[in-house]
Each structure stands twice: as C-alpha cells, then as structure tokens.
Amino acid sequence: MIERGIEKEVEVEYTRLRIHFGPVHPALKEPVSLRVFVKGEEVVDVDIVLGHVHRGIESLAEGRNLAQALYLVERICGICSHSHTTCFTQALEEISGIKPSERALYLRTLIFEMERIHSHLLLLGIMAYEVGFDTLFMFTWHVRERILDLFEKITGNRIHHAMNTIGGVRWDLTPEMVKELDACLGEIEKSIKYIHDAFMDKTVEKRTYGLGVLDHSRAIKLCVVGPTARGSGVNIDVRRDHPYAAYNDMKEVFSVILRKDGDVYARTEVRLLEILESINIIRMVLDRLPEGSIRPEENIFRLMRKIQEGEAVSLVEAPRGELLYFVKTDGKGGLRRLKVRTPTFSNLACLKHVLVGHEIADIPVIVASIDPCLSCTNRVTIINRENGELNVVGMDTLRRRVRKKWMQ
Amino acid sequence: MRVGKVFRDAFRSLFRKPVTVEYITKPGKMVPVPERFRGRISYDRETCIGCLLCIRVCPGGVILSTEEGKVAFNISRCILCGQCAEVCPKGAIKLSSQFEIVTYNKEELTIK
Amino acid sequence: MDAVVAFLISIPISPLLSLLFEGIDRKLHARMQKRIGPPVLQPFYDLIKLLGKERIIPATASTRIFEIMPMVSTASSLLGASILLSNILSNSNIVGDLILIIYLLAMSSIALIVGGSASGNPYSAIGFSRKISMMIAYEIPMLIAVISMAFGPSPSLAVSSIIEFQVSRGLPLVASRLSMALAAAAFLLCIPAAASVVPFDIPEAKTEIIYGFLIEYGGPYLALAKVSKSVLNFTLTLLASAIFLYIPSLLGEAALLNLGLSLFLCLIVSLLIMFITITVPRTVLARLKVGQALKFYWVLPLTLSFSSIILSAVNL
Amino acid sequence: MFRVISRGRIKSPWIFHLNTGSCNGCDIEVVAAFTPRYDLERFGCLLVGSPRHADVLLVTGPVTRQMLPRLIRVYEQIPEPKVVVAVGTCASSGSPFLGSEMIEGPADRIIPVDAYVVGCPPRPEAIVKGVVMAVMSKFR
Numbered sequence: 012m013i014e015r016g017i018e019k020e021v022e023v024e025y026t027r028l029r030i031h032f033g034p035v036h037p038a039l040k041e042p043v044s045l046r047v048f049v050k051g052e053e054v055v056d057v058d059i060v061l062g063h064v065h066r067g068i069e070s071l072a073e074g075r076n077l078a079q080a081l082y083l084v085e086r087i088c089g090i091c092s093h094s095h096t097t098c099f100t101q102a103l104e105e106i107s108g109i110k111p112s113e114r115a116l117y118l119r120t121l122i123f124e125m126e127r128i129h130s131h132l133l134l135l136g137i138m139a140y141e142v143g144f145d146t147l148f149m150f151t152w153h154v155r156e157r158i159l160d161l162f163e164k165i166t167g168n169r170i171h172h173a174m175n176t177i178g179g180v181r182w183d184l185t186p187e188m189v190k191e192l193d194a195c196l197g198e199i200e201k202s203i204k205y206i207h208d209a210f211m212d213k214t215v216e217k218r219t220y221g222l223g224v225l226d227h228s229r230a231i232k233l234c235v236v237g238p239t240a241r242g243s244g245v246n247i248d249v250r251r252d253h254p255y256a257a258y259n260d261m262k263e264v265f266s267v268i269l270r271k272d273g274d275v276y277a278r279t280e281v282r283l284l285e286i287l288e289s290i291n292i293i294r295m296v297l298d299r300l301p302e303g304s305i306r307p308e309e310n311i312f313r314l315m316r317k318i319q320e321g322e323a324v325s326l327v328e329a330p331r332g333e334l335l336y337f338v339k340t341d342g343k344g345g346l347r348r349l350k351v352r353t354p355t356f357s358n359l360a361c362l363k364h365v366l367v368g369h370e371i372a373d374i375p376v377i378v379a380s381i382d383p384c385l386s387c388t389n390r391v392t393i394i395n396r397e398n399g400e401l402n403v404v405g406m407d408t409l410r411r412r413v414r415k416k417w418m419q
Numbered sequence: 420m421r422v423g424k425v426f427r428d429a430f431r432s433l434f435r436k437p438v439t440v441e442y443i444t445k446p447g448k449m450v451p452v453p454e455r456f457r458g459r460i461s462y463d464r465e466t467c468i469g470c471l472l473c474i475r476v477c478p479g480g481v482i483l484s485t486e487e488g489k490v491a492f493n494i495s496r497c498i499l500c501g502q503c504a505e506v507c508p509k510g511a512i513k514l515s516s517q518f519e520i521v522t523y524n525k526e527e528l529t530i531k
Numbered sequence: 532m533d534a535v536v537a538f539l540i541s542i543p544i545s546p547l548l549s550l551l552f553e554g555i556d557r558k559l560h561a562r563m564q565k566r567i568g569p570p571v572l573q574p575f576y577d578l579i580k581l582l583g584k585e586r587i588i589p590a591t592a593s594t595r596i597f598e599i600m601p602m603v604s605t606a607s608s609l610l611g612a613s614i615l616l617s618n619i620l621s622n623s624n625i626v627g628d629l630i631l632i633i634y635l636l637a638m639s640s641i642a643l644i645v646g647g648s649a650s651g652n653p654y655s656a657i658g659f660s661r662k663i664s665m666m667i668a669y670e671i672p673m674l675i676a677v678i679s680m681a682f683g684p685s686p687s688l689a690v691s692s693i694i695e696f697q698v699s700r701g702l703p704l705v706a707s708r709l710s711m712a713l714a715a716a717a718f719l720l721c722i723p724a725a726a727s728v729v730p731f732d733i734p735e736a737k738t739e740i741i742y743g744f745l746i747e748y749g750g751p752y753l754a755l756a757k758v759s760k761s762v763l764n765f766t767l768t769l770l771a772s773a774i775f776l777y778i779p780s781l782l783g784e785a786a787l788l789n790l791g792l793s794l795f796l797c798l799i800v801s802l803l804i805m806f807i808t809i810t811v812p813r814t815v816l817a818r819l820k821v822g823q824a825l826k827f828y829w830v831l832p833l834t835l836s837f838s839s840i841i842l843s844a845v846n847l
Numbered sequence: 848m849f850r851v852i853s854r855g856r857i858k859s860p861w862i863f864h865l866n867t868g869s870c871n872g873c874d875i876e877v878v879a880a881f882t883p884r885y886d887l888e889r890f891g892c893l894l895v896g897s898p899r900h901a902d903v904l905l906v907t908g909p910v911t912r913q914m915l916p917r918l919i920r921v922y923e924q925i926p927e928p929k930v931v932v933a934v935g936t937c938a939s940s941g942s943p944f945l946g947s948e949m950i951e952g953p954a955d956r957i958i959p960v961d962a963y964v965v966g967c968p969p970r971p972e973a974i975v976k977g978v979v980m981a982v983m984s985k986f987r
C-alpha cells in the first residue's frame with residue numbers, strides 16, 4: 012500500500028474530504044490508519060485500516076519452544092506485557108497441571124494491578140495530551156514514573172517485566188520493597204485525586220462531556236470489553252467473573268466501577284477510579300502475602316518436558332479489558348497453535364460508531380478514550396492492497412517460511 | 420473553579436527546583452539503577468562449560484556457539500530477558516547494571 | 532532620536548527581541564511543568580538550524596505561493612513590529628498608525644495560512660478554515676478595542692500620540708478611564724488567539740491536524756514562519772503594553788526625555804503581559820474546539836469592546 | 848559560519864518518532880523521555896508531528912511489511928541533514944521477531960542508521976544518550 016498518511020486525497024464529492032488519520036500521526040503513538048471522511052469539520056464516515064504493526068507473533072511463537080515463546084508473547088505489547096505472559100502461562104499450567112504456589116499467584120496479582128495503574132495513568136496522560144493539556148500530561152506521566160521505578164526494582168525492567176515463568180514467578184518481593192510500595196501507593200492515591208480534579212477543569216470538561224457516546228445496548232452488541240464497556244454500564248470484569256491468580260481472595264476489596272453515560276468522560280473516569288481499586292487490591296496483596304517459594308524447583312527444561320500435548324483457553328482482565336489466549340501444545344516443548352484475542356481488537360469495532368457525527372477536533376480524544384493500543388490488535392489475513400487480492404497464506408507454508416528465515 | 424488548582428501547582432513549580440534528573444549535562448547524575456536491573460550481558464568465558472543450554476532458551480537468537488565450544492553474544496539482538504542467566508548451570512552469564520547500550524556500530528556489540 | 536534612524540534600528544532589533552521573548556516563554560512554560568526546559572536562546576538555535584536545512588517543496592504544492600508567502604508573512608509582521616518599536620523608541624511617527632499595525636499583523640497570519648494551504652495537504656486545508664473562523668472571532672473585538680480609542684481619549688491613532696497622551700496624563704490609559712480598561716481587557720483576551728496558543732491553538736493543533744498550515748513547511752520556510760509568528764506575538768504584547776499600559780507614563784515628562792529607559796520598562800511590562808496571556812493559558816488550559824472558541828470570543832471580548840466603545844462615546 | 852550552523856544543529860534536534868511495528872514499549876519510553884524526569888527538551892529537542900520539521904528520526908519496531916513503504920517515505924520527507932536513531936532491540940536488529948514473514952527490518956537494512964540504542968525497551972536515559980550521541984557525531 013502506498014503511503015497516504017499525510018497526503019491529500021480529495022473525494023469525488025467536492026465538499027467531502029478524505030483525511031487519513033494516521034498511521035503516522037502525532038496524536039497516536041501507534042500506527043493505526045483511520046480513513047476519515049469529513050464534511051467541513053464533521054465526520055461522516057470512518058474506515059479502520061489495521062495491520063501496520065503486524066509482526067506475525069502467533070506463527071513465530073509456533074516455531075519456537077515454550078521458554079522462548081513466553082518472552083515473545085510478552086512483546087506483543089509493552090503496556091500490558093504482564094497480562095500476556097500471565098494468560099499464556101496460565102494456559103500452560105492448565106494443560107500440564109503444574110500448580111503455582113500461593114505466593115506466586117499473589118505476586119502475579121500484584122504486578123497485574125501495578126500494571127493496571129501504570130497503564131491507566133498512561134492513558135490519562137494521553138487523554139490530556141490529546142486535548143492539548145500538556146501540563147497535565149507531564150504530571151500524570153511523572154506520577155507514573157513512580158510505578159515504573161518500582162517495576163524496575165522488583166522485576167528489573169520498566170516495561171517488560173519478565174515476571175512470569177512456567178509454574179510461578181521469577182522475582183520475589185523483599186521487605187524493603189513492600190515498604191516502598193506502600194509509601195508509593197499513598198502518593199499515587201493523592202495524585203489521583205489531583206488528576207481527578209484537573210480532569211474536571213472547565214476546558215477539559217468541554218472536550219470530554221457528552222462526546223463519543225456508546226450506549227449500553229450498543230456496547231453489548233459490539234462486544235466491547237474492559238473500561239470501554241464499563242463506561243457504558245456493561246457490568247463485566249474477568250477478575251470478578253472468572254477469578255484467576257489470587258483474585259478469588261480479593262473479591263471483597265475491589266468493586267467493578269461502572270458509569271452509565273458511555274461518553275469519553277465516563278470512560279476516563281472509570282479508569283481513574285479503577286486506579287484507586289487497584290491500590291486497594293495491592294494493599295490487600297501486601298497484607299496477605301503468603302510465605303513459600305515462588306517457582307517450581309525444576310529448571311525450565313524439565314518444566315517444558317512436563318507439558319504434555321493439550322489445549323487450553325485462558326482469560327485475564329488486562330487493563331483494557333478481557334484478554335483471551337488459546338494455546339495448543341505439541342507435547343515436545345513447543346506450540347502447535349497460539350491464538351490471542353486482545354481487548355483492543357474487540358473495542359475497535361465501536362470506533363466507527365462513536366466517531367460519526369463528531370468534529371475532526373474530537374477524533375483524537377474519542378479514539379484515545381477507547382484506548383486503542385494496537386500492537387496486539389494488528390492481525391488477520393494478509394491482504395495485498397495493491398491489487399486488492401486476498402492472500403491467505405496457509406499455516407504450513409507460513410511456518411515453513413518462518414523457520415527458514417529464523418535459521419539464517 | 421478547578422483551573423485554579425492546576426494553576427496553583429504550576430505557579431508554585433516555577434519557584435521550586437525542577438524534578439528533572441540532569442543526566443548527561445551533569446556527570447554522574449542519573450536515576451539510580453536498582454540491583455535487579457537487567458542490563459547488558461556480562462559473560463565469564465572461563466567458567467562457561469559450553470553446555471549450550473543458554474542457546475536453547477534465548478528468544479532472540481542472541482547466543483551463538485563458537486568453535487572452541489564456548490558461546491558468543493550478539494548483544495544487539497538481546498532483549499534482556501535474563502532467561503540465559505537463569506538456566507546457565509555455572510552462572511557464567513550475568514546481566515549487569517549497564518543500561519546505556521548505545522553505539523554507532525552494531526558490530527561492536529558482540530562479546531565473546 | 533530621529534524617527535527614520537529609529538525605524539532602521541528597529542528592523543533588526545525586533546526579531547531579536549521576539550526570539551528572546553519566545554525563549555523566555557518556553558523556559559517559563561517548562562518550569563511550570565517542573566522541567567528544566569530548553570535554554571533561553573533556544574529559538575535562535577532553532578532558527579539557525581532551520582535556515583541551514585534543505586528546502587523541500589511538496590509535489591502537490593503550487594510552488595510560487597508556497598515559497599513566497601512565508602516571506603510576505605515575515606515581512607509584514609516585521610514591518611508591524613518595527614513601526615511600533617520605532618514609535619516607542621523615537622516618540623515620533625513616520626508611517627502608519629495602530630490600524631496599520633493591526634492590519635499588518637493580520638496580514639502576516641493570512642499570508643501564512645494561504646501559503647500553507649497552497650501545499651495541497653488536507654490538514655492545511657482544515658487549518659486554513661479554522662484559522663479564518665478564529666480570525667473572524669478575535670480580529671473584530673481586537674479592532675473595536677483599538678478603535679474605541681479614537682472615539683474617546685486619544686487625538687489620533689498613531690502610537691506615538693497615544694503614548695504622549697498617556698505621558699501628559701501621567702497615567703497609563705487603563706487607569707485613566709473605565710472604557711479603556713474594558714478595551715484593554717478585550718485586547719488582552721484576544722492575544723492568546725492571535726498568538727494561537729492553547730487553548731486557542733486550534734488552527735495548528737498538533738494532536739488534531741499536525742500544525743495545520745505549517746505541516747508541509749520545513750527548513751528555511753519553517754524558519755521564516757517561526758520568525759513571523761514569534762514577531763507577531765512580540766508585537767501584540769508590546770502593543771498592549773504601549774497603548775494601554777504605558778507604565779513609563781508614571782514618570783511624567785521624564786518618560787519622553789529618557790526614551791531608552793521607557794522602552795526598557797515597556798519591554799518588562801510586555802514580558803509580564805506575555806506571561807499572563809500566553810505562557811499561563813498554554814500551561815494550565817486545554818485546547819478548545821472551534822465552536823467553543825468562537826462562542827467565547829463572541830461573548831466576552833466582543834461585549835467588552837462594544838461596551839468600551841459606548842463608554843468612551845459618552846466620555847467615561 | 849559553518850561552526851555557527853553546526854552549533855545550531857546540535858542544539859536543536861527536532862525529533863520525529865516513527866513506530867514501525869514496535870510493541871509500544873519503546874514508544875512509551877520515547878515519550879517518557881520528554882516528561883519532566885528526563886526532559887529531552889533541555890537539549891533543545893522537540894517531538895514534532897510532521898517529518899518536514901524534523902532532524903532526527905527515531906525508529907522503533909522491527910519494520911513490518913506494511914510500515915516499510917512508510918518508513919522510506921518518512922525518511923525521504925525529512926529535509927537534509929538528518930539523523931536516524933534506531934531505538935530498541937527490535938529496531939536495531941529485529942530480534943525477537945526475526946524470522947517472521949511480516950518483518951522486513953531491521954531498520955538499517957532499509958535506511959542508514961546513525962546510532963543504535965539497544966534494550967528492550969531501553970531506559971529513557973539511554974534514549975536521551977542515543978539522540979545526543981547521534982547528533983553530536985553527525986552534525987559536528
């Protein structure tokens with residue numbers, strides 16, 4: 012496909028302008044291409060073009076062993092990397108029957124919620140940035156640095172924590188870390204209140220209230236998930252509905268935040284308040300953290316051998332909603348099939364819906380409120396756009412080619 | 420009005436020290452690197468026994484076996500996951516705290 | 532000082548001062564965000580770098596207009612700035628009055644958007660239409676605020692005579708009359724839009740339309756555009772400080788004898804005005820949409836400027 | 848005269864960031880490098896939205912097939928002189944996605960890269976250092 016990101020393309024109809032919003036656009040850090048049709052300032056139609064970050068991770072993973080695949084799925088995305096590995100290891104554990112210790116499960120939960128805080132703060136910052144409020148953006152991201160520091164202390168990296176391993180976690184929590192986490196939580200709680208106030212500021216309010224409304228029934232029809240759904244009053248949350256890791260024990264400390272309005276502000280507020288819930292969960296985790304080892308004694312090769320042939324589906328609630336993995340192992344330490352269904356993929360479907368009828372100025376804000384991070388979303392068939400032909404590469408050929416390239 | 424809050428904060432920060440860590444402009448200043456930080460690999464050739472376990476787990480294809488039965492690392496491919504250090508039976512691989520892996524020339528980044 | 536000499540001196544001085552002001556603005560902005568921020572001389576570095584870059588003209592652009600317009604824009608804002616500065620410097624007027632200055636500033640904005648939209652980029656086209664609506668919104672209250680001066684106190688609309696008037700009263704205009712205070716308020720409210728900073732940077736919103744009409748400009752063209760914008764901002768703040776808030780007038784007649792000092796005071800005041808009308812809003816506010824901005828300008832500054840005209844007509 | 852220009856260039860590298868299929872890890876670290884803690888702007892850097900304004904191209908991601916023409920296009924749109932910095936392991940060498948059908952990278956196979964910042968993701972400090980180093984060597 013020829014680059015059209017910043018090029019003009021005037022439609023036949025003379026007042027109807029086709030703008031390519033992305034894939035290279037400063038408002039979006041990720042390449043998504045929205046073809047927006049506008050009349051004056053009003054959006055009349057939207058087309059979503061995906062696939063710019065398609066890296067073929069699923070088929071790559073199928074060509075590698077489980078230990079390698081674990082780090083590969085982590086790199087599906089840098090924002091909810093822990094969700095991906097948790098989901099993946101959960102599936103493997105289900106297939107093999109390896110039970111992680113209680114402590115490991117609690118630690119997984121801890122990182123999970125920290126990740127949720129970091130991800131939500133990131134999004135709030137982006138929202139502020141989209142409406143041109145740089146100071147608030149700087150502020151939220153500065154608060155976020157605290158969480159990242161803790162990640163770095165606990166796991167050794169700010170983004171890709173590499174926390175999970177088959178049957179447990181790799182890094183333990185020391186008492187000093189607990190203390191520091193505790194202090195940090197208090198600070199974040201205070202900042203959240205400040206951010207909440209700032210988001211109710213007049214100019215921000217003008218840019219978010221009543222925009223991009225996705226009503227309840229439509230939200231259900233379009234299968235949106237996560238905060239996007241909860242902003243429209245759809246009461247779903249994997250953490251409560253299908254508890255995994257240590258969430259079964261956490262039921263009483265967190266509530267599912269719901270807002271009815273379904274507009275940009277509602278979605279933003281859901282995220283804001285979810286941070287507070289996450290803080291509660293983390294406090295609980297620190298409180299109850301069981302003793303014990305964090306990972307099985309055996310080394311990774313033994314563990315891989317223990318995983319017999321089988322398949323499993325695993326679900327987690329990533330910061331952006333329900334993340335689903337289907338894993339099929341081949342019993343020889345490899346994967347036969349990996350399928351990832353990511354939250355943004357479900358959420359994007361509603362974009363067209365919420366954008367039509369709004370102004371160009373609202374596009375980035377609304378798009379950001381869905382929180383589309385697309386590294387995980389870019390998938391699906393290979394379509395050769397130059398000649399429009401649909402080119403579905405068969406699994407085997409693909410795998411063969413992949414192997415060949417990998418060997419070089 | 421709520422604008423007031425942001426304004427007050429912004430105005431106050433005018434007279435406070437900025438939170439910026441003056442990395443590079445003032446030597447020695449940086450955000451502290453924690454103990455567990457996974458940075459550039461350090462490899463101890465002497466203790467390595469050439470079992471090649473590390474090669475089997477490396478997700479990036481970083482590690483190559485050399486003719487002398489040891490291994491070499493192509494750091495430019497390393498994703499710093501630390502899995503190799505974990506499986507190495509002799510502890511020959513460590514992830515150091517060096518995080519500035521910046522170079523003009525990728526070939527420099529091979530360690531043996 | 533001789534008026535002609537002052538004018539000739541002003542031409543190089545005004546861009547230097549404007550870039551300095553811009554640097555200060557950026558520094559303050561950064562400090563308010565708890566950052567260190569760029570050095571104060573950053574705009575000069577930017578300018579030098581941009582001037583030394585490759586010139587690229589997009590294939591879709593109509594070359595002539597695209598090339599010439601940044602020059603037109605810079606020339607007209609420079610001219611506006613120099614007229615104003617020479618008026619303050621020499622306290623005499625060789626060419627043009629307030630209306631001309633305001634016209635030149637508007638001209639410089641228009642030249643930029645015309646040049647930008649000649650690039651053929653759809654974002655420029657959107658930027659163009661947004662800028663035009665914005666100009667309608669702020670130019671009218673701004674002009675009325677200035678014209679109200681002619682109804683009331685000042686004998687003429689030449690900057691030097693307004694300054695003289697203020698000096699003869701021994702008070703800045705805002706303090707001497709209610710009508711002028713309203714006019715000053717309207718004028719100050721129009722500055723952020725004219726300078727197109729957040730919350731009114733709608734025509735060049737980075738996250739929406741990628742700088743709008745500036746999108747295709749690069750290298751020397753962008754340098755010219757930047758200078759033109761920076762001189763425009765500077766002129767606006769200096770204008771506000773000279774015609775409404777001529778603080779040196781408090782010194783009485785000495786202000787006219789000691790023009791260097793007066794200019795210095797004037798610059799300090801305009802720096803303050805810049806801080807209040809440009810730096811602070813862009814730090815603590817979020818961007819509005821065109822409709823909202825229009826509504827704001829139609830309501831507040833327009834009412835203010837109209838009431839100032841009415842009040843000055845009844846000599847308040 | 849030449850020294851003045853080169854000083855201006857070193858002091859004001861404007862950055863255009865292009866995601867060529869990265870995992871977001873590096874992208875958020877690039878943005879984080881502009882936030883108060885690291886503040887790239889103290890070196891005069893600005894994150895610009897149009898390649899026409901840029902001097903430095905930060906490439907993140909292993910260059911997927913769809914982004915390949917865009918990478919070339921953006922590179923061409925940046926006026927000379929320009930610097931390219933590959934940020935992250937996958938931009939520097941394509942790993943761990945090497946071997947995929949969809950990957951055309953790493954970036955240096957397609958456009959000349961002046962500095963590599965390895966890490967997955969690199970710390971913002973390393974990104975700061977990468978930009979400063981690249982600019983220093985090329986614009987000197």
Ligand code: SF4
Pocket residue numbers: 065066067068069070071389390391
């Ligand atoms: S979209 Fe296709 S190639 Fe990409 S990760 Fe999914 S299955 Fe693999």
Ligand code: SF4
Pocket residue numbers: 233234235356357358360
């Ligand atoms: S693909 Fe996802 S969003 Fe679409 S119907 Fe299936 S589950 Fe729902």
Ligand code: SF4
Pocket residue numbers: 087088089090091092329331353354355383384385386387388871
């Ligand atoms: S939704 Fe996808 S891209 Fe976004 S953070 Fe989660 S995994 Fe990453």
Ligand code: SF4
Pocket residue numbers: 391392403
């Ligand atoms: S083409 Fe068929 S197999 Fe491929 S993604 Fe679509 S539905 Fe699934």
Ligand code: SF4
Pocket residue numbers: 460476477478479480481482492496497498499500501502503504
């Ligand atoms: S840290 Fe990970 S990527 Fe790097 S060499 Fe070790 S196993 Fe390979």
Ligand code: SF4
Pocket residue numbers: 466467468469470471472473474489490506507508509510511512
């Ligand atoms: S695992 Fe350790 S001992 Fe074995 S080859 Fe690798 S570095 Fe050497």
Ligand code: SF4
Pocket residue numbers: 086089170171498869870871872873874907908909934935936937938943966967968969
């Ligand atoms: S280097 Fe690592 S963190 Fe950066 S984009 Fe690539 S996979 Fe993501």
